[in-house]
Structure formats: C-alpha cells, structure tokens
Amino acid sequence: MHAAKNRTAGLLLPAFSARRKGDLGIGDTQALREWVDWAAEHRVGFLQLLPINENGVEESPYSAISSAALDPIYLTMEEIPGLAEKDISHARERLNQAIHADLVNYPAVRHEKRNLLELAWANFHQEGRTFHDELERFRREEEDWLDDYCLFRYLMEIHADKPTWDQWPATCNTPKKAHSFLKREKTRDMHTTEYRLGFFAFVQWLCYRQWRALREHADQRGVKLMGDIPIGVSWHSCDVFFHREEFHLDWYGGSPPEGMSQSDPFFQQWGQNWGIPLYRWDHMEANGFTWWRQRIARLTEFFQIFRLDHILGFYRIYAFPWRPEHNHEYVGMSHEAAAQRNKGRLPRWVLRPDDSMENKSANRDDGDLRLRGILADITGEEVIAEDLGWVPEYVRPHLADLNITGFRIPHWDCDAYGHPNPGNSFPELTFATYSTHDHDPVNGIWAGCHRVIQQHREYATEESGWHYASAHNTLRLLSEFAGIPVAQDGNWPPYGDAIQWRLVKALFSSNSRYATLMVTELFSLDARFNRPGDSGGRNWRYRIPWTLEQIRTDPKLMASCNNLTSLIGITRRC
Secondary structure, eight states, rough: OOOOOSOEEEEOOOOOOOOOOOOOOOOHHHHHHHHHHHHHHTTTOEEEEOOOOOOOSSTTSSBBBBBSSSSSGGGGGSSSTTTOOHHHHHHHTTTTTHHHHOOOHHHHHHHEEEEEEEEHHGGGGGSSHEEEEEEHHHHHHTHHHHHHHHHHHHHHHHTTTOGGGGGTTTSSHHHHHHHHHHHHHHOOOHHHHHHHHHHHHHHHHHHHHHHHHHHHHHHHHEEEEEEEEOOOOOSHHHHHHOOGEEEEEEEEEEEEEOOOSOHHHHHHHHHHEHHHHOOOHHHHHHTTHHHHHHHEEEEEEOSSSSEEEEEETTOOOEEEESSSGGGGGGGOOOOOHHHHTTTTTEEEEEEEESSSHHHHHHHHHHHHHHHHHTTOOSSSOEEEOOOOOSSSTTHHHHHHTTTTEEEEEEGGOOTTTTTTTTTGGGGEEEEEEETTTTSOOOHHHHHHHHHHHHHHHHHHHHHHHHHHHHHHHHHHHHHHHHTOOTTTOOOOOOHHHHHHHHHHHHHHHOOEEEEEHHHHHHTTTOOOSOOOOOSSSSTTOOOOOOOHHHHOOOOHHHHHHHHHHHHHHHHTOO
C-alpha cells in the first residue's frame, strides 16, 4: 500500500483554521494553496487536514451528510464563474466581524457563501459553453452518487424544519418514495425542480473542481495532502437514507468510559456516543465492500495520504442503543434502569469484547477481512491508522502485517519501567506526533502541567496532589524523550523556545516514517481544535491569528518557520 519510504515531516492544519487576505471568515482552497507553497519553501513534506465532506446538523468534520459530497464552506469564491467582485466585496463587508474573529462563525459564513452560490448559479447560464460542458460531464461521471445526493439535499431543503430524514412525511421517507415524490414534483413544476437539483450539482462541481486543482498544485510543488476518512457518517446522511441495508439503524458507535478525569458527566459514566450508525459488515462483505471502496477512491482523488479514523472500530466498536440527543437522560441513571428503558440493551462492544483469547482472535480476523476488503484497490496511496486509546495487543502487529502505519505519541509510548521509548526504537512504519486535533498542543500540555505544579505548591490539597503527580510525570516523560534535564524537585522551567525546539528535534529524529506538528505547536499557540465531550460551542472553530503574508513579515514567526526548516534538514527529513 505504501510507496513512500523517506522519512518526512508534516504539519496538521485544519482547513477551517487557515486564514488569508480576502477570505470570508474561514479557510478556503486558496488559503490552503498558499500553505502548500509555504510547505514547499520550508521542506515540509505534507499538510494534514481534517475531513472535508459536507457537514449537516452539527459543525463537526466527523459528522458528514455524505461520504462523497464536499463541504462548500471551503470554496474560494473569487474562483467561481458567475460571481462579480462587487458581490464578494459586499459579503465581506457584512462578514467583517466574523472575518477578524478568533473562531469561525459558521451560521454567518454559511449564510453569506450560500447566497453567493445561489447568485452564481442564477448567473451561470451567461457563462461560456466550456463551463456548461464541464458541469454536464461532471454530472455524468459522478451520477452514481450525485443524483441521490442532489435529491437528498432537495428533500432537506423542502423539509428544512425537520432536522433528520426520519421526521420527513411518509410521502418521501424511503428511497422508493423519495424518487416517486421527485417524479411528482417534476410533473408539478419541472423548471423549479430541475433548477434546484442543478444547483446542488453545480455546487459539488465547484467543490471537486477546486480540490482537484489544489491537489494538482500540491503535486507540482512536491507537497502531499493528507486527508482523513472518519469511521462513520451521520445518521442523517444521504448514504444512510439511500443505503439502509449497509447500516444498523438502532445502534450508534462511540467509545467506552476510559477511567480518566472528564468534565462531562455522561462521558464519565457511559463514554462517548458519536451517534454514527453501525455498519452491517456482513452485507458489505457480501457485495465486496463496494460502498467503502468507492468512498476511499473518491477521497484519494485529492489526497496522496489518508488517515483512517478510529481503526479500532474495524475490529470491534463500542455501541449505544440510544441516539446522542438522549444522552442527558441517562446521566446518573443506573444500568438496570437504562436496560429496562432499552428493552434489555445496554452500551456494549459489537460484535464482541476482547475478554478472551477466542474473542480477540475473532476480532482480529474480522479486522483483517474488513481492512483487506476496503483497501483492495489501494496502490500508491499511503494509509495511516488512528490507533489511539485502549489498543488491544493484536492490533498493531496486525496493522504492520497489512503495511498500514500506526500512531506513536512519545509520552504515551512507555516501556515496562515507565520510561518513554526512545525515538530511535520506534518502528519505521509509524506516525509520530505529540498531539492530535483532540488534544492540547505540546506547548499547552507543558504549560498546563507547569501551572498545576505551581498551584499545588501554593494551595496543596489531596486532590491537587493527585494532579501534581500526574503533571510531574507528564513533564518527566516529555523531558526524558527529548533529552531535557529532569527536574526531580519539581522546579520545571516554563515552556519557551529552548524546550520547544528540543521537543521538535527529538520528534523529528525518531525512526518514524512520518513526524508531524500541529500548526498550534509550530507557533506555540495554546488553543484546541476539539475537546471531546465538550458542548460549549468552541469545537472545530479555531482560526490561527495570522495570514501567511503577516507571518512572512513577522521576524519572530518567521524564526519559527526557519527553525522548523533547519531541523527538517538536520534530522534528514523531507
């Protein structure tokens, strides 16, 4: 599956976080093109993105309403035929506050971009024949998913007051009824119906057009784009609506409680309920895993590297018998009461837990069958497995057998004596990073631990003593890994340039094929992209404070970029 053998360095930069002069309050394909150029200039081998499929009710990149459709929120509006500069300028004026904000204002940005897209579609008939031919060719080439998607979006538009398809009227709540409904709509008003279906196809044509162009530009600059394929899709998705035979509609994937301190009481008691419907793997196996293979084939149009989210879920997955909107009802409820409410069903491992050698062997065999099946068409693309959490002992050896890269987080990867495994002992087929989008950046980890230690010294309690020990241990692990002197007395230095670049050098010096920083770690920004279980409204919204133009004119920021380039050279990455 892997063609690349060189050790390479990457940067995790969510598309929504990028900022450029002239954007509309969120990163777009033009901003990413600028970052591709930056990566080429600084010897960064790849840019790691989060999922780019179209989101639905939730503004989470891991809750897509289609496994094929791309999110139009990332479109560069200046590149869209049928739009005048004055129209985009007026949108910028209305979005002025959102453009300069630290967090993406999704409702405002979506509203303005949607209005511009509607205007572009209304003007599209005035464009040259070339664009019309290109759109028609796109519709023919992608009809296997595009026709259903356009119908689904049309039904979503008609039933905008009903957030999920199971609330739609009986006249259109199944695939057969939906197609019959569409025929009646065309008979009633052919022009309006075709116009709306055409609009949704037009938007996807624009998305595919811009992302294909971005991939071509990245290829020309020698920079790889790394995508992300979530383990599931939204229950309220085009895929689930039209392909119900592929899904279990009454079980929802998630993860178990992990025994760690969590602020969310549901997370503490029950785990995470992601709300994604489980796959009917038996049905998928019978048809050669067609849905999955097509899903991967589409995404590899844009990405040379891709991350398979929650790879553990291909072996077995933790599942809930209720949808996430009911989570709050179960906080504090006993298992007996929860089982009674759900006809005897409780959250559990599906198909089976790893509680015996027989079950472990069966789970490994299931994972082997599924992963070989869904990746059967992979040739030169590079596959990364997100294998974090409580990882069964059979998973990583099995991934290595399949030539799939797994993660290594240095301060989580310890030997039997509690010391971090040195970077030169990491298997070559690994992806080394200090943090993911679900965690604090390493600078935030260090600063947070330092703060806990200082607070314990001032206000020592039994609880703060536990936190002190944990913070001290985390800093010890990071320091041992990076060769930073360990402060036995707890007098750890605050995070600064010296610590930052020793940590980066240690990571890049590792034997791992891939070593990645988050953009927040490059510039020591204490910010999170996502806090699992946090419903405070800040997730998936963080924007870096500067455009690349501003970064290039700031000596301190450029020093970080140049230090990165130097360490990539010193550690012989590319």
